[in-house]
Amino acid sequence: MKFEILHTSSKSRARIGRIHTPHGIIDTPNFVGVGTNGTIKALDNQMVSQIGLQLMFCNTYHLLLQPGPDVVANAGGLHKFINRKLPIITDSGGFQVFSLAYGSVANELKSKGTKQQDGSVLKITEDGVLFRSYRDGQKVLLTPESSIAAQKSLGADIIIPFDELPPYHIATNKLQSSLDRTHRWEQRSLEAHLKNPQAQAMYAVIHGGVDKVMRKQSAETLTDLPFDGFAIGGSMGKTKPEMIDMLSYVLPFLPTTHPNHLLGIGDLESLGHCVPLGIDTFDSSYPTKAARHGLLLTGKGPIKLSRTSLKNDLGPIEPGCTCPTCQNYSLAYIHHLFKAKELTALTLTTIHNLHFMVKLMERYRTAILEGKI
Amino acid sequence: MKFEILHTSSKSRARIGRIHTPHGIIDTPNFVGVGTNGTIKALDNQMVSQIGLQLMFCNTYHLLLQPGPDVVANAGGLHKFINRKLPIITDSGGFQVFSLAYGSVANELKSKGTKQQDGSVLKITEDGVLFRSYRDGQKVLLTPESSIAAQKSLGADIIIPFDELPPYHIATNKLQSSLDRTHRWEQRSLEAHLKNPQAQAMYAVIHGGVDKVMRKQSAETLTDLPFDGFAIGGSMGKTKPEMIDMLSYVLPFLPTTHPNHLLGIGDLESLGHCVPLGIDTFDSSYPTKAARHGLLLTGKGPIKLSRTSLKNDLGPIEPGCTCPTCQNYSLAYIHHLFKAKELTALTLTTIHNLHFMVKLMERYRTAILEGKI
Numbered sequence: 001m002k003f004e005i006l007h008t009s010s011k012s013r014a015r016i017g018r019i020h021t022p023h024g025i026i027d028t029p030n031f032v033g034v035g036t037n038g039t040i041k042a043l044d045n046q047m048v049s050q051i052g053l054q055l056m057f058c059n060t061y062h063l064l065l066q067p068g069p070d071v072v073a074n075a076g077g078l079h080k081f082i083n084r085k086l087p088i089i090t091d092s093g094g095f096q097v098f099s100l101a102y103g104s105v106a107n108e109l110k111s112k113g114t115k116q117q118d119g120s121v122l123k124i125t126e127d128g129v130l131f132r133s134y135r136d137g138q139k140v141l142l143t144p145e146s147s148i149a150a151q152k153s154l155g156a157d158i159i160i161p162f163d164e165l166p167p168y169h170i171a172t173n174k175l176q177s178s179l180d181r182t183h184r185w186e187q188r189s190l191e192a193h194l195k196n197p198q199a200q201a202m203y204a205v206i207h208g209g210v211d212k213v214m215r216k217q218s219a220e221t222l223t224d225l226p227f228d229g230f231a232i233g234g235s236m237g238k239t240k241p242e243m244i245d246m247l248s249y250v251l252p253f254l255p256t257t258h259p260n261h262l263l264g265i266g267d268l269e270s271l272g273h274c275v276p277l278g279i280d281t282f283d284s285s286y287p288t289k290a291a292r293h294g295l296l297l298t299g300k301g302p303i304k305l306s307r308t309s310l311k312n313d314l315g316p317i318e319p320g321c322t323c324p325t326c327q328n329y330s331l332a333y334i335h336h337l338f339k340a341k342e343l344t345a346l347t348l349t350t351i352h353n354l355h356f357m358v359k360l361m362e363r364y365r366t367a368i369l370e371g372k373i
Numbered sequence: 374m375k376f377e378i379l380h381t382s383s384k385s386r387a388r389i390g391r392i393h394t395p396h397g398i399i400d401t402p403n404f405v406g407v408g409t410n411g412t413i414k415a416l417d418n419q420m421v422s423q424i425g426l427q428l429m430f431c432n433t434y435h436l437l438l439q440p441g442p443d444v445v446a447n448a449g450g451l452h453k454f455i456n457r458k459l460p461i462i463t464d465s466g467g468f469q470v471f472s473l474a475y476g477s478v479a480n481e482l483k484s485k486g487t488k489q490q491d492g493s494v495l496k497i498t499e500d501g502v503l504f505r506s507y508r509d510g511q512k513v514l515l516t517p518e519s520s521i522a523a524q525k526s527l528g529a530d531i532i533i534p535f536d537e538l539p540p541y542h543i544a545t546n547k548l549q550s551s552l553d554r555t556h557r558w559e560q561r562s563l564e565a566h567l568k569n570p571q572a573q574a575m576y577a578v579i580h581g582g583v584d585k586v587m588r589k590q591s592a593e594t595l596t597d598l599p600f601d602g603f604a605i606g607g608s609m610g611k612t613k614p615e616m617i618d619m620l621s622y623v624l625p626f627l628p629t630t631h632p633n634h635l636l637g638i639g640d641l642e643s644l645g646h647c648v649p650l651g652i653d654t655f656d657s658s659y660p661t662k663a664a665r666h667g668l669l670l671t672g673k674g675p676i677k678l679s680r681t682s683l684k685n686d687l688g689p690i691e692p693g694c695t696c697p698t699c700q701n702y703s704l705a706y707i708h709h710l711f712k713a714k715e716l717t718a719l720t721l722t723t724i725h726n727l728h729f730m731v732k733l734m735e736r737y738r739t740a741i742l743e744g745k746i
Contacts, residue, residue, distance in 0.1 A: 037713040042720075067709040336411065
């Protein structure tokens with residue numbers, strides 16, 4: 001992997017770059033679509049590439065349990081298995097198993113601190129996490145080494161070391177222990193990766209929760225290791241201002257020569273705040289999930305597809321939009337399909353929202369180049 | 374509409390024809406895909422045309438209740454509303470309202486004669502049927518004239534007169550009354566249509582249930598009227614042999630100069646029996662419904678997509694198949710998506726099954742031409 005910086009803003013930390021991978025270029029800053037099971041929900045991978053999505057995020061946890069890394073390796077790797085010719089990034093599975101163990105941070109915040117456990121995580125040790133597969137009830141041990149082995153079988157262009165996602169409500173001493181172990185796990189992951197690089201790049205994950213001292217410590221520890229890029233993970237607070245504040249604090253500790261990635265955040269408001277901070281890539285299921293719930297993204301704000309006033313709207317979702325949905329169908333028709341609960345509606349809305357994200361990021365890159373950000 | 378017969382078999386009543394419509398040609402015999410709400414479930418209309426489906430069946434009952442004929446007319450008709458450039462056929466709504474009144478014939482056969490009513494049909498008179506919309510609870514009166522008015526707003530290439538679908542378990546005298554009223558309704562429909570033909574063609578619907586005398590009477594009554602083609606509707610028995618027997622009996626009463634259509638039947642076995650009987654077009658939701666249930670159609674018989682043995686099958690659904698699914702994806706991947714309950718799986722299987730039907734009908738036409746049927 002090679003990261004090329006084409007332009008850096010004089011107004012902010014925003015920059016335009018190009019990540020060169022074995023499956024082509026990712027222009028940055030860019031949006032990364034989430035294709036958990038090897039597909040963006042409701043789309044097929046040829047359409048995803050036609051839309052121009054340069055990087056797709058697949059989840060090792062899901063693919064590990066089904067179809068299993070052996071099946072994917074037997075098919076010649078994830079690109080061949082899912083027939084995607086453009087770059088793919090996989091995570092380590094850590095996020096999902098720790099969401100099972102602690103409940104997701106989102107749920108934790110909603111339920112004011114109550115940890116939710118469904119009993120599927122059996123044991124957490126220095127070695128890794130033992131959990132029960134939701135697919136077939138089998139016990140699965142996820143360790144830095146087994147996560148990297150799985151990610152080697154998948155063969156994504158960018159991979160991620162095994163880490164712990166600590167709960168939001170955690171005592172400082174426990175967060176410190178979690179962080180120290182995460183660093184040991186990330187180092188073990190890196191060592192496993194470097195034994196057999198396979199032209200994959202590995203991004204570290206900066207942790208430390210809402211504690212600035214630990215975030216700095218995490219950045220300093222991980223940037224001392226030969227990672228190819230740096231992702232930022234874990235909870236950074238309850239609110240967007242808290243997140244922005246933490247990112248503004250952390251990013252200067254990362255080398256500007258390396259690409260960075262913000263894990264799991266890519267809503268429109270966050271993008272607006274984070275592009276000027278110098279974040280290069282963002283993954284989020286927000287635009288595709290919104291599409292399936294009938295929320296259409298446009299430059300003039302979102303459109304609620306169930307609105308009765310759309311019944312006779314013969315225009316496209318967004319005038320001038322070049323996506324296959326807007327090229328072919330009116331809002332009136334898509335509104336009708338959505339109300340009739342036709343699956344086709346979900347495909348058409350997902351195409352539009354994903355295309356919107358691709359074009360939005362193009363506009364961000366242009367704005368940086370033109371000195372507007 | 375013009376119907377051109379290119380070749381008639383010397384071995385059977387099978388023939389090859391061409392139905393010329395304002396939106397292009399339908400080669401016969403052919404399969405008609407069911408797009409109830411103006412979409413084939415899980416596909417978009419550009420893909421449907423790319424697959425080569427020449428005729429799509431839309432349901433007036435559904436489109437009447439939502440979005441409503443006014444919305445469709447405001448969009449310039451159904452072709453423009455749904456962006457389909459190829460021919461469309463609509464039915465009268467009679468089938469659906471009488472299924473509400475009597476329960477579907479299929480359910481009636483399963484439940485051994487118990488009629489099922491959900492109370493939504495309020496009154497059946499000589500004028501028509503008053504029912505309550507499942508969408509908004511509004512009372513709707515469907516008459517021959519209102520059905521044709523709706524079908525004029527939709528503007529399909531082929532339309533169907535308002536008819537009664539009598540229950541399977543019905544006394545002979547009641548079947549005769551139903552048939553007589555259906556004939557009066559079809560005549561009223563034809564008159565309403567001929568006041569404003571709009572370049573649409575109208576196919577009569579031959580009824581008479583399982584009674585040969587009445588089927589003959591229906592054929593003779595309706596072929597005396599200036600319909601453009603003849604559809605065969607209603608129950609023809611409990612079993613396929615009973616249906617084949619009735620069709621063999623009825624078809625010779627229809628003019629060979631006009632196209633005919635078998636309503637609601639298009640499974641593979643029935644096609645094999647009915648093409649030699651001279652049926653020109655068949656509509657059925659079978660292949661698309663089968664696709665969504667993971668049953669893949671191939672020349673070597675159906676494949677059950679959930680079969681564990683497909684896990685590592687890197688070949689396409691059917692070797693040599695030119696559908697976009699087989700061109701791009703392996704059985705192993707589609708099996709994985711189906712097991713993971715991804716919507717994408719339903720789109721990919723529907724593409725294949727619909728394409729299979731299009732190619733199957735091409736093979737039937739070739740076989741007739743080569744004197745094999």
